[in-house]
Amino acid sequence: MTAGPKSRRQILVGVAALAATSLGVGVVAGARITSPEDAAAKTAPPKASQITVPVEKKALASKVVGRGDASFDGAVNIRVETSGLTTPAIVTGKVPGVGSTITEAKALLEIVGRPVIALAGVLPMYRTMTPGSKGPDVLQLEKTLDRLGFDPGSVDGEYDGGTARAVRELYEKAGYDAPEADQQLKDAVDQAKKMTDAAKKTLRQAQSQLAQAKKAKSPDLTVQKGAVEDAKEALQDARDAQDEAELKAETPLPVSEIVYVKSLPRRVDKVNVERGGTASGTVMSASGAALVVTVKVDASAAEHLKDGMAAELTLGDGSTVKAKIKRLTRKGESYDVVVGPDKLTPKQLEQLRDANVKVTIPVKSTNGKVLTVPVAALSAGSDGGSRVEVVRNGKTELVPVKVGLTADGYAAVTPTGDAKLDETDQVVVGK
Known part of the structure; x- marks a missing residue:
């Protein structure tokens, strides 16, 4: 069947529409197609730009900054040598409280009614000192007494009458009676005095007999003069013996009544005895009375630090305290830097006690x-x-x-x- 004119027009319009649609689709598809070169260019990183x-x-200002723990400087254990006591070492008084201060030349404890006096020194008290004792411990005692204003006479390492006198003054200042010598030494003094008195009487008698012989105009006074000389020598011997006896009976220093601590004053950190108990071993632990902060630094930082350099401590409330380096101590590969704060208020002291704080130490700065x-x-x-x-x-x-x-x-x-x-x-x- 042959299509009419109207049908042919409709077919041409449809074909044209289809062609136009196909062209549009092709254009769109072509626009979405990307070459490999274009794709690589679009995905490449942007050209580097400079950061200025x-x-x-x-x-x-260059500085060393770290955190350190606060403590009281130089903890030590205090022991009392009680082996010289003839009775149990019962603590009878003067028991200090934690936080109290151990002061030099003052009693830190009482044992069997006698004081234990604290002195500054490096040698421990290891024996009772008596007149005639010699050695470095006696020299340390004399130097200490002299420094405290108790004149021991010659500071020569020999415990003599001058040393004993200074020891009595030490006890008097501490508020106690000085130690006494053993009774047998006191008895020896009494006996020596009697011998001296007897020698004096013998000399008087010899001198009287010589005077009577002279008065009688005796032709030979040899015997009487010899008796006087013998009596004089005997008296001198008696006096020497009395001096020696009196020296031996001078004030001793019992081993149990002195404790040496490297430096004083110090703060009591721990007490291991109580009144009525027995003192044995370490009676208390004490540290320095001064509070310090210890911060660890590496060797490279320590190279720039030295004693006396200024530092700053930052407290918990943000406030700061001026300080100075007291010492540096090597501990393996690192160093402990001990920093001592300047004068502290009671509030600051309480904030620092057992605290961990920031420590800043300026090293260098530009002008x-x-x-x-x-x-x-x-x-x-x-x-x-x-x-x-x-x-x-x-x-x-x-x-x-x-x-x-x-x-x-x-x-x-x-x-x-x-x-x-x-x-x-x-x-x-x-x-």
């Missing part, structure tokens, strides 16, 4: 404001010198610099030679 920061002018750049901006040149990369007018330039103090990630720099660098410049710190 401005050169700054400011003051730098006012100087040109600085981040440490990341520094690089090494072929000659081994330092340099920074400066961006000026869109171009980069390597500027040689001399590096000074570094602190907090910044370095003080000075351009060298004819190079220029100022606050208007931008330095490259990354790309």
Whole structure:
């Protein structure tokens, strides 16, 4: 069957529409097709750009910062040598409380009614000292007595009458009777005095007989004169014996009544005895009366520190306390830095007690404001010198610099030679 004119027009319109639709689809599909080169270009990372920061002018300060534990300086265990006692070492009084202060030349404890007096010294009390004793312990005692104002006479390491006199003054100042010699030594003095008295009487009799012989005009006085000389020698011997007996009966220093501590005053940290109990071994532990903070640092930091350097402690409430380094002690690969605070108020002392606090120790600082750049901006040149990369007018330039103090990630720099660098410049710190 043959289509009419109207049907042919309808077919042509449909074909044209189909062609147009196909063309549109092709155009859209073509637009979405990407070549490998185009795809690679679109997925490649963006071109690197420089990261710059401005050169700054400011003051730098290098410091050591750490955290340290507060404690009372120099803990020691205090022992009383009670082996010389003839009775049990019963504690009868003067038991200190924790936190109290041990003061030199004062009794820190009472045992069997007698004081245990604290003195500063490095040698322990290991024997009872009596007149005639000699040695380094006696020399230490004499030096200590002399330092405290109790004159021991010759400071020669020999316990003599002058030493005994100074010991009596020490006990009197502490509020106690001085120790007494054994009764047999006192009895020996009494006996020596009787011998001296007898020798004096014998001499008087010999002298009287000589006088009578002279009065009678006896032709030979040899016997009478010999008797007087013999009596004089006997009296001198008796006097020497009395002096020796009296020296031996001078004030002794019992081993149980003195305790030497390396330095005083100190704070009582722990008490191991009570009144009525028996003293044995360590009777108490004590530390220095001064509170300190100990912070650990590595060897590289310790190289910049020394005794007497200023420091700062930051308390829990944010307030600060000025301090100074007291000493540095090597502990293996690290160092203990002991920092002593300046005068503390009662509130500050309470805040620091057993606390862990921030410690800041300034090491170096610039003299006012100087040109600085981040440490990341520094690089090494072929000659081994330092340099920074400066961006000026869109171009980069390597500027040689001399590096000074570094602190907090910044370095003080000075351009060298004819190079220029100022606050208007931008330095490259990354790309």
